[in-house]
Amino acid sequence: MSSSYEEIREAAELAAAPRRAPERPLLRVDLSTSSIAAEADRLWEALVPLCAERGVDLIRVGTLGLSWLQPVVELERPGAGAVVYGPVPPAEAAEFLDAALSADPAEAAARWLIGARTPEAGVPSLDAHPFWAPQERRLMRSMGVIDPESLDDAIAEGAYEALDRAIGMEPMAICDLVLAAGVGGRGGGGFPAGQKWKFLLGAPGPTKYLVCNADEGDPGAFVNRVLMESDPHLVIEGMAIAGKATGAEYGFIYIRDEYPLAIARMELALVQARERGLLGEDILGSDFSFDLEITRGAGSYVCGEETGLIASVEGLRGMPKIRPPFPAQKGVFAEPSNVNNTETYANVPLIVRRGADWYRQHGTESDPGTKMFSISGALVRPGILEVPFGMGMDELLLGCGGGPPEGREPKGIQPGGPLGGLLPASDLRLKLERPPFTERGVLLGSGGLILFDDRASAVDLTKYFSEFCEDESCGRCTTCHGGSQRLVEVLERILHGDGRAEDLERIGVIDQTLQNANCLHGQFTPYAVRGLVNYFRSELDVHIEQRRDPALAAPGLTRYLVTDPHSAELAGARPLCPTGAIVDRAAPPADHAAEEGERAEIEPAGLTIDDARCIRCDVCRELAPQAVRVVDRFLAPLEAV
Numbered sequence: 001m002s003s004s005y006e007e008i009r010e011a012a013e014l015a016a017a018p019r020r021a022p023e024r025p026l027l028r029v030d031l032s033t034s035s036i037a038a039e040a041d042r043l044w045e046a047l048v049p050l051c052a053e054r055g056v057d058l059i060r061v062g063t064l065g066l067s068w069l070q071p072v073v074e075l076e077r078p079g080a081g082a083v084v085y086g087p088v089p090p091a092e093a094a095e096f097l098d099a100a101l102s103a104d105p106a107e108a109a110a111r112w113l114i115g116a117r118t119p120e121a122g123v124p125s126l127d128a129h130p131f132w133a134p135q136e137r138r139l140m141r142s143m144g145v146i147d148p149e150s151l152d153d154a155i156a157e158g159a160y161e162a163l164d165r166a167i168g169m170e171p172m173a174i175c176d177l178v179l180a181a182g183v184g185g186r187g188g189g190g191f192p193a194g195q196k197w198k199f200l201l202g203a204p205g206p207t208k209y210l211v212c213n214a215d216e217g218d219p220g221a222f223v224n225r226v227l228m229e230s231d232p233h234l235v236i237e238g239m240a241i242a243g244k245a246t247g248a249e250y251g252f253i254y255i256r257d258e259y260p261l262a263i264a265r266m267e268l269a270l271v272q273a274r275e276r277g278l279l280g281e282d283i284l285g286s287d288f289s290f291d292l293e294i295t296r297g298a299g300s301y302v303c304g305e306e307t308g309l310i311a312s313v314e315g316l317r318g319m320p321k322i323r324p325p326f327p328a329q330k331g332v333f334a335e336p337s338n339v340n341n342t343e344t345y346a347n348v349p350l351i352v353r354r355g356a357d358w359y360r361q362h363g364t365e366s367d368p369g370t371k372m373f374s375i376s377g378a379l380v381r382p383g384i385l386e387v388p389f390g391m392g393m394d395e396l397l398l399g400c401g402g403g404p405p406e407g408r409e410p411k412g413i414q415p416g417g418p419l420g421g422l423l424p425a426s427d428l429r430l431k432l433e434r435p436p437f438t439e440r441g442v443l444l445g446s447g448g449l450i451l452f453d454d455r456a457s458a459v460d461l462t463k464y465f466s467e468f469c470e471d472e473s474c475g476r477c478t479t480c481h482g483g484s485q486r487l488v489e490v491l492e493r494i495l496h497g498d499g500r501a502e503d504l505e506r507i508g509v510i511d512q513t514l515q516n517a518n519c520l521h522g523q524f525t526p527y528a529v530r531g532l533v534n535y536f537r538s539e540l541d542v543h544i545e546q547r548r549d550p551a552l553a554a555p556g557l558t559r560y561l562v563t564d565p566h567s568a569e570l571a572g573a574r575p576l577c578p579t580g581a582i583v584d585r586a587a588p589p590a591d592h593a594a595e596e597g598e599r600a601e602i603e604p605a606g607l608t609i610d611d612a613r614c615i616r617c618d619v620c621r622e623l624a625p626q627a628v629r630v631v632d633r634f635l636a637p638l639e640a641v
Contacts, residue, residue: 002277002285005164012155018057019147020156025056025101028074028082030144032063032229033261034222038070039090046093054097062230064144066131067376067383069114074144075100081120085112131381131400136362136370139346140386143230148265151272154233160278162352166241167286171201174245178348180356182368186223186343187213187304188416188445190367190434193344199328200246203336210242210251211332211339213309217256217301218417219468221448223372224342226384228255228262231346232269236292238345240279241352243290246338250290252313256297267294301418301472302521306339308474319474320519341446343372362388367433377414377450378404387432394428397451404453411454411551412536416445418465418472419524422458422531441530457553458536459543462528463491469525480522483514487529496556497634499544507533552630555616559633565606567627573620574607581613582620 019026029035029044044060051058064084066072072086073096083105088096092112099109106113106122115126126132137143146153154160166174179194200208212235216224227235239251255263270292273279281289300318302308307321310332331337347369351359360368367389373396376382380402387396393413397403404410410425421442423430430436437444452461470484487510490503511526532540542548549557562570565585574582585608609620609628621628 002282005160005284008276008278008284009155009161012152015152016150016156019059019153022057022076023078025054025078026076027051027056027058027097028061028076028144029058030063030070030072031060033225033259034063034067035070035072036261038087040071042090043071043073043088043093046090047097050094050097054101056097056101059147060149061145062143062148063226063384064117065140065226065384066114066381068379068381072114072144074117075105076118077101081116081118081123083116083120083123084114084126085109086114088112130402131383131385134387134391134395134400135385136388137386138350138370139227139231139234139343139372142234143226146231148230148232149268151233151269151276154231158353159233159349160237160273162349163237163240163244163278164284166244166352167284167288169244171245171247172198174241174352175201177356178245178351181347181351181359182356182363183344183347183351183359184367185341186347186371186446187341188420188443193340193348196328196338196340197242197246199326200248200336200338203328205336207335208246208248209332209335209337210239210246210248211306211309211313211327211337212239212251212253212342212345213304213306213339214253214255214259214262214342215297215304215309216259216342216446217304217472218420218446218448220374220376220414220450221417221446222374222384223447225259225262226372226374227342227346228259228266232262232266233273234346234349235266235342236269236273236279238348239292240283240290241348242338242340242345244288248290248338251292252295252332253292254295254297254303254309254313256303257299263294263296270294300474301468302474302519305519305521307519309339310337317474319476320521322518343447364390364431364433366435371432371447373432373447373449375401375449375451378408378410378453378455379451380405389433391432392428393430393432393449396432397428397449401451404451408453408455410451411456412452412458414450414452414461414465414528415448416443417448418468419443419521419527420445421527422462422535424535427535441534442527443524455551455553457549457551458532458539459491459549460495460554462532463488463495465528466491466525469521469528473521473525477518477522479513480517480519480525483510483517483522484525486510487514487526491529492556494540494543495549495554497547499547501544503544504533504540547634548632552632557633558616558630559611560609560614560616560620561629561631562606562608562627563629564624564627565608567607567624569624570607570620570627573623576619576623578617578619579613579615581610581615582607583610583613584608 069086074084076082102108116123117126142157175194175197184190214224303312303318305320308318312318327337363369372386374384413423467488470488473481475481
């Protein structure tokens with residue numbers, strides 16, 4: 001006989017009590033993809049014996065979003081607050097632990113101290129930190145607090161309470177509630193989720209499917225990954241409620257294969273939920289049945305489009321399908337289906353628990369509620385955070401993110417992934433909701449925002465995103481595949497000093513042609529070049545007319561010169577050069593003696609860079625900034641230096 005939710009909740013709270021109200025020091029370690037990249041796994045290994053020796057309990061948690069400070073840990077002592085520290089390198093584990101456990105941790109552990117998440121005497125509150133202060137953490141409330149691999153922790157914080165309530169509701173009532181809250185598709189489309197569910201609810205036939213789009217292929221976007229790694233049961237609960245609302249009894253969570261940790265934690269969470277009667281047959285003793293499985297994506301970007309994703313779920317090549325029919329009519333295995341983004345499903349339990357009015361306390365009329373954003377690029381504080389819709393983009397990127405490094409100026413923003421377009425820095429005051437972005441000809445997208453500063457070439461960035469779109473075209477329609485190829489070819493020529501005045505007209509023709517592509521991938525491919533022409537036209541003109549890149553970033557218009565051939569840093573960079581372009585300076589041939597003699601004044605015997613081998617990867621300049629200089633490719637060497 002299945003247990004009631006109250007019984008499951010009572011048992012979970014008892015099991016989680018030592019972690020919710022610790023009787024001895026409790027150390028939480030952020031173990032997520034971002035932190036593991038910063039050696040948090042090695043920190044964990046170092047802390048295991050140290051904590052055992054010092055009587056400290058150690059648990060893994062998801063992320064607090066402080067990516068620039070990884071590895072991040074949090075120490076909570078009995079009767080005191082939870083204090084966050086970082087970065088804590090593995091080599092400093094013992095020293096840090098002793099300092100944080102001392103009588104005056106605020107002073108002893110000051111060099112690692114970030115702030116107190118809950119009040120702690122003598123420690124500044126995390127609420128005063130510029131990254132943390134503007135946040136309204138709803139989806140992220142339990143992240144960094146619970147062990148994402150512990151169902152007890154999740155239930156003790158309220159997981160599956162909304163599902164228990166939804167089981168007793170009529171399907172149409174759930175759809176109406178979600179529609180009243182105004183939650184839209186968080187993948188960027190913004191279509192009302194409640195309305196989309198009604199389409200599936202009204203579809204004929206006994207078999208219906210739900211699909212969670214967790215493909216998240218945009219560079220700079222990691223909202224879905226963080227949700228699945230840090231609070232997997234929130235996503236599962238949202239899908240189960242959607243199943244009740246739509247009449248679907250089965251669903252697929254489509255996760256890109258590049259997310260191994262998210263896949264592992266979601267798979268574990270599914271097993272745990274089934275064991276407690278929260279998934280499967282007769283959930284919580286009711287007559288409602290629903291189950292899920294994970295489908296691993298093969299890395300195709302077009303599988304972020306719902307019909308391409310459906311094809312991949314079916315085991316076919318990920319190619320978008322021509323609509324109609326729409327998925328609600330004919331989706332997975334030709335049965336009525338619904339596809340929503342991971343974050344869309346994750347909002348649903350909050351709405352069922354707290355109501356539509358509560359959900360609308362934050363946000364705007366067009367976009368109610370809060371939104372998770374992953375911010376990166378030229379920022380002092382990259383990371384992930386949750387803020388109300390309607391916040392100024394400048395508040396998010398310059399305030400929370402700290403803006404570009406000292407001495408640099410913001411130049412532009414790349415929102416919404418490769419298909420999202422480009423915006424100039426003058427648009428930083430745009431409100432974070434869909435309408436202002438649409439009016440500017442770009443997409444807000446799924447929440448990835450990349451700031452670039454005056455070191456970046458807008459033309460080179462546009463080529464990069466256009467090349468990405470070309471490479472990721474499924475090839476089904478020649479309009480998309482051939483059109484994106486032509487777009488990349490024109491940009492490539494411009495970046496190598498062969499731009500022509502008529503190229504602007506060519507770009508416009510290609511843009512118009514791509515609007516006839518079969519799916520949004522092809523139709524949105526020109527968004528980046530539109531942003532270039534509309535907002536960075538003067539920079540594009542310099543590339544075409546003067547064969548110069550003012551940012552000295554375009555590989556085809558720059559070259560690398562050695563200004564200190566005897567630099568130890570340059571010698572250290574030499575074995576890391578991928579093409580062996582850092583070479584010993586050879587004696588010049590007789591017929592070039594005069595020219596080489598002039599260059600010898602700048603580059604005496606020692607190391608030099610063979611321009612023919614150089615691929616402009618920038619490794620040498622990053623490792624030896626005082627010994628290597630980037631100059632205009634078409635200027636004479638003496639003039640350049």
